[in-house]
Amino acid sequence: MRHFDVVIIGAGAAGMMCAAIAGQRGRSVLVLDHAEAPGKKIRISGGGRCNFTNVHTAPNRFLSQNPRFAISALKRYGPRDFLALVERYGIAWHEKTLGQLFCDGSAQQVIDMLVAEMRVAGAELLLNTSVHKIERADDGFALETDNGRVSCTSLVVASGGKSIPKMGATGFAYKVAEQFGVPITETRPALVPLTFETGLLETIKPLSGVSLDARIRHGKMHFDEAMLFTHRGLSGPAILQISSYWREGDAIGINMMPETDIAQWFAEQRAANGRTSVLNALATALPRRLAQKIVEETATTGNLADLSKKQIARLAVALQDWQVKPVGSEGYRTAEVTLGGIDTDALSAKDMSVKTVPGLYFIGEAVDVTGWLGGYNFQWAWASGWCAGQSA
Ligand code: FAD
Incomplete structure (x- = not known):
């Protein structure tokens, strides 16, 4: 039986980072993966360009039962550290929007x-x-x-979460946790499109494919990003973001003109050209199919000049406070990440080791630390992998 200082299960983002760091410290390291290639999720990430970190990385961009848990790791290995590595390899990159850094070329780099x-x-x-x-x-x-027995002093579980089983996700980390009596918080699909019941779907069917910038709200959280109507419900970055906070039975609030004072906007439009139809006026601010739907739903006919205060108030609600109750999400099939996981109370925030099982570590998505959309999840994978690599 071959012996290694460190065995890492999972050659994804966190596992590979951990392996490199532990190896640099002179440890003998073996990384095992059931897939035929390493980093399969990295390859498809960021539309094939890998949104590898976010310059705005801060603990409040992560969800966890213990929001303070990630602070130490993110401080020890931050976006600048990963960017320095990317630059050392001469990989060209750019900042897209909201601090998101992408490869110019391909995620394969x-x-x-x-x-x-x-x-x-x-x-x-x-x-x-x-x-x-x-x-x-x-x-x-x-x-x-499958390839015989191996032994190790430190075992690092970096096998990810349950999202996208087609890409090799198994939930294996939770089984290992269970075996060693490590608690797990509830897991659920996150960064995932939300779905509607059939009645509502019928109503929004004509909007399938329409996208716009919107503000999506759930409780105290809101995100200003693009939203997309799909044939199953809603998707797009703003919806994926809010999906991490949404729970079954909850409504989300949709504001399609978040920067606009609606009463003032209609007053200005009316002053400029009162004979324009409400539909045509709205179509200057929104995709036409959506404008059409809104005038239908609010039973608004006629020109801007004919609008009553009551009608404007009704339009304002439809445009800026559409309360909608999704029935569910598209689930792990399309979720970018798994919310929840290995309970952070059981882990050392400094190196991700299990407090009660010397030599056992959990890193990456398997842990109950889930980032917003925008490079935060990879940053967590790098940071947690780096910290475990410094210790294992
Ligand atoms: P993974 O990358 O999932 O790696 C786990 C590894 O373990 C895999 O190689 C898997 O084959 C292996 N494994 C699993 N089970 C077993 C087992 N039983 N035995 C052996 N090996 C096993 N995040 C961002 O920050 N930016 C993005 O641009 C981005 N885009 C994404 C796009 C998509 C479509 C998806 C699905 C996710 C995206 N994410 C993105 C999220 C990001 O991919 C994950 O947060 C990250 O990959 C987690 O890293 P990890 O190493 O913990 O797990």
Whole structure:
């Protein structure tokens, strides 16, 4: 049986970062993954360009039962650190919007960089390998895998969450947690499109494919980003963001003209050209199909000059405070991440080790730390992987 200082399960973002750092510290490292290639989620991330970090990274951009847990790791390894690595490899990048950094070329460059970092650090990568059994051994752990038995002093679980089973997500980390008595918080799909019941779907059917910038609200949270009507409900960045906060039975509030004082806007439009139809006026501010739907739903006919105060008030509600109750989400099939996971109370915030099981670590998406859309989830993967790599 071969022995390693560190065995890492999962060659994703967090696992590869951890392997490179542990290897640089002179540890013998083995990374196991059941997939045929490393970093499959990195490859499809950011529309193929990998939104690898966000310059606005701060603890309030993450959801967790313990919002303070991520502070230490994000401080020790921040966006600038990852950017320095990207630049060392000569990977061209750009800031798109809202502090989101993307590769100019392809997400594959980030994977190649991490694989190169692992190689330089002497970490071994074993693909197409599943782990069947983990046992506590005298000085660490013994693992039964497709490729025989291995033992290690430190075991790092970096197998991600449950999102997108088609990409190899298994929820394996939670099983390992259960085996070692590590608590798990409730898990649910996050950064995911929301779906409507059939009646409402019928109503919005003509809007499928329409997108606009909107403010989406749930409780005290709101996001100003693009929103998209789909044939199942709503999607787009603003909806994905709010989905992490939304719960079954809750309504979300949609403001389609968030920067506008509606009464003043209609007054100005009317003064400029009172003979314009309400539909045509609205179509200057919104996609025409949506404007059409709004005049239909509010039973508004005629020209701007004919609008009564009551009608304007009704339009204002439809435009700026559409309260809608999604029935569900598209689930793990399309969710970008899993909310919840390994309870952070069980982990050291400094190095991600399990307080009650010496040598066992959980990093990345498996942990109950979930970022907003926009590069925050990779930043968490890098930071938690880096911290575990410094300690394992
Ligand atoms: P993963 O990257 O999921 O890696 C886990 C690894 O473990 C995988 O290689 C998997 O094959 C392996 N594994 C799983 N189970 C087992 C098992 N039982 N045995 C062996 N190996 C196993 N985040 C951003 O910050 N920016 C983006 O642009 C972005 N875009 C995204 C786009 C999509 C479509 C999706 C789905 C997600 C996106 N994310 C993005 C989220 C980001 O991909 C994850 O937060 C991140 O990959 C988590 O890293 P991880 O290493 O914890 O897990």
